[in-house]
Amino acid sequence: MPASDRIIINLGTGSGVINWANFISQCFNGLVTGALLALISSGLTIIYGTLGVLNLAHGAMFMLGGYAGWVTYTYTDSFLAAVVAGSLFVMLVGVVMERLVIRHFYTRPHEDQLLVTFGLGIVFVETVRFFFGSLSQTVPPPGPLVGITDLGFMIYPTYRLALLGIVAVALLTLYFVLYRTRIGMIVRAGIEDSVMVDSLGINVYKVFMLVFGIGAMAAGFAGIVNAPVVSIAPDVGEAILVQTFVVVVIGGVGSFPGAVIGGLIAGEIISITTMFNPAYSQIMLFVAMTLVLVLRPHGLLGQAGRE
């Protein structure tokens, strides 16, 4: 079959909308997309930074947060309760997972850690499918946040606007915990040098368990606050996981500020590429990551020896 027949059928790669109004809109939208990515990624990165474990079940944690929240919502009709329950449930899952499985993998090769967390991710996703099916479920945003807001340069869903604030508060809280509390000091010291923390007589295992819990909670929290935007389904975490990894790598593995900056950069790349050519938005993210890595061996803010 001549190649030209196929080209006619493939209408090409779609078309962008290139004008200044759209550019400003897309930049703003990139900020919102990026903020959420930053939150999920920071959970992944502090776990990796402290424990040296790359948690491939992180996407599933995000998904579990959404489902735990949704179940709570269906019983209580309260969005706040859903957020609290979603976060705490995933934190619990994280702690239990660390205690039962991950702990036995600290001394094993990195590849084993990847494999076991990958496997656990599948188990989480399929367990949810087993109980709740594949149909999408929706958690509506709290009443005052329904509808749209006119920002002047664009109209924007009110809840997504609020989400920007919610995520910012969550990131600040995480920052506060990491940089202003004793436990945060220990965690950050652990990122620098886990042997040192050990020698200070701190029970590293307890710290590890807590860090895993906090990291998982960040994903779970993101999962439930995102549920009114992207309705939940068992596979919701899979796509997020890959993007999260890109963010973490761009920012530098193990770096909390790196994850935040990486998230925002990723959000802007996706949005602005879409303006020019929607079909290339996801792939540009990977191209950008590869470029960053070729130019900066440890990502934007990473340190040597953390990979």
Add this chain to the structure above:
Amino acid sequence: MSRNLKSGWTRREALRASAGFAGAAMLPVMPTVVWADDKPAIGTWPAGSEGDTVNVAAAVPLTGSYAVQGADELKGWELAVEHINTGHELMKAIAPKVDKGLLGKQVKLLSADSAAKPNNAVQSEQTFINDNKIVMMTGSTSSAVAVALNKFAQREKILYLAGISGSNDTTGKDCVRYGFRQNFFGQTAAAAIGPVLLKQFGKGKKAAFMTPDYTYGHTVTKSVNDYLTANGGWEMVTNQVSPLGTQDYSQYLTNIANSGAEFLINVNWGRDAVLSTQQAKQFGLLPKMTLVIPYQIPFLAKEVGPDITEGVFAATDFWWTQEDQYPLAKQFVEAFQAKYGYRPEWGAENSYVSFAHWARMVSEAGSFYPPDVIKQYEKGETIPSLLGDVHYRPEDHQCIRPVVIVRGKAKKDMKNDEDFWEVLEVVPGEGLMQKPDEFGCQLGDYT
């Protein structure tokens, strides 16, 4: 030596023994069994239909983005097989010669998860051919799988009935002698919904398209856009192409918000359609713009709710409220609801009807011998379906069947919790079809 091993050799020996297959007869001569001069062994014939049971197999997504539609399709096939084996009156209405089984044999349905991936689907079907000697296969919720199985069917000489497949290619340039499609597709959807849109809204409108980035999406978008521009002078102001499995459509919707469109024509499918539609609502694009869904997605309304689907135009294969006009549809909806506890959507309808048609063809031909069954289809006889009489076109194996245009009901107008759509029009199939050779269909050989 195993059963499989033996039959593998026999098939070839039988092949070379027959005079009609000199080209394939390259191996050293061995004593062989000759079946019948005019019907040499082919595919799984006759091994697959020698026992009391014939096997058929479905490869459907049970996990992944299309799992919802896949599970529903599977139910349609299950019900059809049950009706064949029990000689249910609905089945007998479509295939009169079915009598508690097909040609005196019980039909058994096997299934496997394809995760909507062509390779997995081919892999599963290949295993079923080997292990279970299936006489027919089915399954697909996406055209990539349908096209892959089409070609695979032709190679293995096993009949294939497409599941949900909206691409023009399935009975167009990728058509095969061994493949048949019952349901509507991009071209007919466009030709059916186009006039309704022009009638309702007039000429010279601006439309934004959301297209999933694969052939189904591109062909449907092209068909719809071609119709609207050629006949109504509509303009495509933007075409937002997104990869399969996108979660956040905000960037695409931002583009659309800034494009000046009056209509949002959403070609996304499965979960992609659910998410893009919900988010279009969040962004205030709906109900500001009128949403059109040229290729309707089963369960979309159930998942996104009537708030969103109210006033939405869609083309579909079947909607359950048609039971009021069509007695067979009523029987089907009742039987399905009794068994599964909800009313079927068109994925299950397509499954059921395509199986019933196959049962009819096999029973009329009086044989499972694939070329006989194919030739029965190719007679192009007028046969019943749930929506009146239809026939298969011999040139491309597409069923000429009506396309149903529906509009979303407001919540207050719904008579029950599944009464999402109101049927506007049932457009007869004949006028919607392209010319048989327009999409480059070459069916290929019988043997």
Add this chain to the structure above:
Amino acid sequence: MQIKRPYLVELFTALALLLAPFVLPHLGFSPSTINRILIWGLFGLGFDILFGYTGLLSFGQSAFYGTGGMFAAYLLTEAGFPYVMLSIVIGAVVAGVVGYLVGLIALKRTGIYFAMITVAIAEVFFFAEFNPLSAYTGGENGLPGVPTPVFNLGFTVLKFDTDWTMYTFLAFWYFVGIVIALRIVRSPVGAILSAIRDNPLRASALGHNIHGYKLTAFVVAAIYAGFAGGLLATMQGFMPPDAFMFDTSGQLVMQTAIGGAGTLFGPLIGATVWLYLSDFFQNVLHLGPTWKLVLGIVFVLLVVFLRRGIVGAIDDLYRMARSDRKNTAEPVAASSEAKAAAVEAMPARRRDGAQTSGPILQATGLTKRYGGLAANSDIDFSVDHGEMRGIIGPNGAGKSTFFKMLTCEVEPSAGKIVFEGRDITGMGVTDVCQLGLTKSYQINQLFDRLTVRRNLMIAALGETRGKFKLDLFKSIRSVPGLEDQVERTAALVNLTARLDTPVSELAYGEKRRLEIGLALATSPSLLLLDEPLAGMSPSERVETVALLKSIARGRTMIIIDHDMDSLFELVGKVTVLQEGRVLVEGTPAEIKTNAKVQEAYLGGVHGEVA
């Protein structure tokens, strides 16, 4: 692997491939499943060389699998090229070329960053297949209509168009694949690949161009992947676009992990288990969508409990049974007798035209600053041919940094190093080792998962083969003089009885001796020893001093150590460093009585002058 009977593995593989069609169907395997297992197994051979042997975890193998298969399928369908086998080979070559280009980028990074680049590249390839190249690849429809292979041998025509004939075709190629893979693994390159996995730093310090070898492994894996992709296309008559998907890479990694990495057969066994269970759960148990949940649980359990996969577990059981027998038969002889003196050390490397008198190494103005901190400043240092030089200094005097600059592990901030009349400043550690300058490390840098023999071989190979050589198919045992050099070095460091013991099972003293042995096996003309006596018992020290004396003949050595009694006994001249500068230089006798040295040590943190 099977040192005594070299072709045993091949023989068993051939036998197993012959028997499989008669046995496996009774266990519930359909012929098409068996064929798929073979393709996964072949795909996995290359991946195991990359991951199991070289330690590079790539999540991007789908890119090469897809590229090879798609290229072959394109030739056979759209381009109308009639030769199936040739197309598959061309596809594999194209995959290899693509692998080379991708490797150039991806191998710039290690660990997770490497893995992520491979993911990114695979995603880009998938996108390219789906979008810009869909005119050639069929986009999401893939390329159907790929013919099966036919060979006209003149007297008969071989057709592989049924499942079992296809099996013979695939089994043949799997066999070819395993034979080649075994040769690669048993070649000098194979040994160096496993060295890179265990300790890339030391592998390069022993004179191997590890980047070149990693790239080699990457290309080999890409060729295997491309070839397997082509086989997939012809086996099912259809080249699927999903071959490019991340899931393909993921499944390969999982199957390899289940089967056992670093065993070559792991991917095949893993694929067998994976495909069998997914068939079994779906078609026999009829689990519906739950099949994936059950398979996920099985996978997690396998990873948790079988550390080295199924093949690894079998191997462990076998070893356990064997070592039980061994232990009762011959308890490990704890020979503390120093036999070192009886063995002649390897001669130092002599290059043509190299001088044998005068200074062998001259450093001038050597300075190293880390940020604002100067570890070494303005050191002038010269060592003559045949000299034994000691370097002492309190902790933090900059001795190790100084050594690292001399061996070119770190680049000096200022200054110049001349070795045998050649300016080596700014050269890499690998090149310097090739010139005959190497170091034994203060903290052991060994290849822990390999035997003592392997360790020494890897060191010796640096000298015999140069820094990069593609002798992929040469048996390591046919490298001339290698065995001799290994055995002599082992005798010298008194490890002859431990030659076939994995390093991880050695005692600390033995590891220290091996550490020196590794440096020695490269036949250096200038050997630097960073605290060779550290952590040794007094009797071990005596032994090691004797060893060092014996290897000093015809060789120049520089030794750092805190054990001054031993050091003063060995060396002819001592350089004292303090706070990154040369404090004083002189004979041991002069140093002992030097007032500045006394002060440095007594005033310093550690009073280590005996």
